[in-house]
Amino acid sequence: MINLLNDYNTTAHPRIIEALKEAEGQRYIGYGLDPATTEAADAVRKLTGRENADVHFMIGGTFTNLTAISAFLRPHEAVIAPASAHINVHETGAIELTGHKILTGDFGAFSPRETLRGKVNGKIRAEEVSAIVRAHTDEHMVRPKMVLISQTSEMGTVYTRAELTALREVCDEFGLYLYADGARLGAAISSGVCDMTITEFAAYPDAFYVGGTKNGLLFGEALVINNPALMADFRFYTKQRGGLLAKGFLLGLQFRAILEGGLYFELAKRANEMAGLLTDGLKKAGVCFLTETESNQVFLYADAETLKRLEENILFERWGGEEEKGTPIRFVTSWQTTPEEVLAVLGLF
Secondary structure, eight states: OEEOSOSOOSSOOHHHHHHHHHTTTOOOOSTTOSHHHHHHHHHHHHHHTOTTOEEEEESOHHHHHHHHHHHHSOTTEEEEOOTTOHHHHSSTTHHHHTTOOEEOOSTTOOOHHHHHTTOOSOOOOHHHHHHHHHHOOSTTSOEEEEEEEESSOTTSOOOOHHHHHHHHHHHHHHTOEEEEEOTTHHHHHTSTTOOSOHHHHHTSOSEEEEEOTTTTOSSOEEEEEOOGGGTTTHHHHHHHTTOSOTTTHHHHHHHHHHTGGGHHHHHHHHHHHHHHHHHHHHHHTTOOBSSOOOSSEEEEEEOHHHHHHHHTTEEOEEOSSOBTTBEEEEEEOOTTOOHHHHHHHHTTO
16 A cells, blocks of 8 residues: 555654664753753754744644643633644644634635635635634633644645735734744745745744654654743643653754754655655646645545545545545655655556
8 A cells, every 4th residue: 555644654764763773872861951952952943043942842743732822822812723724623622622712714624615716725814813803802702812824734735925924914913923833844845836945934933843743753843932922931831731751862863863964854855746746647637636736735636436446555535525526635745755656646547
């Protein structure tokens, strides 16, 4: 079976495994206070150009989101996000469990109506943020305080400089934090439609994370906090929620290795290239798409006969129920996807 279910279906890149092997037998201070983790944090600051940022290494994306959001918001404050956002769909109510409401509209929703209107892009727009804030008028409602975006979005699309500028401006207008889920940040920055470097991107959010789990690591994300007002006591929040890893050096060793010599973006670029190759072939086969492919996620429709053939040979995810154009499905390529696998997939259409 060819695995296009996700981009974290293997252990780790060989260089990561080698870095861990080289550390075998060494003794480290616990909880991320070791030199390897300090060096990794410095590497993240250098990568993102945020020399005064706090950097915290976390075990996974859901945990990073729930810890950051609960730490940054007061009990009566809420987070604005697209309906398709990971925190709203795929985190089992983790954010709500912390006591914070997620405010959404239909702007990121997946539905046939939105498909026909060409709005299936997983993004949130500045004018929608403004409308939600203005609709929450007094103490009988939660107070919007944060805007969450995902870069890339859950539909694999990439926020542009103009879109981020508009979001930053509306956040500043209403006193909101801008937080970016960066699980696939490498794929976003490596995308052919991205008009920013990672340093330029990093200047927009109050906090964001550099995703590692979906880009070559065994596990791990690097949370970067830009806003000094959000830095206080963050390790306390992390420990209280069970995420201050005793063997924190395992995160430091991995990030130090993947940020050496440009490997991080090399892997992301490879995943995007395989998605591009797949998309080009599918277009030639006359396949209908949900949205344009901008990174390493490919969303398409499959008729019943093709769907059956695909399920016999490929691991992938259905992205909704049957529609007029067919059943929407998602393919995800990774740094380990090969051209031969792509060609084999195309042969099934």
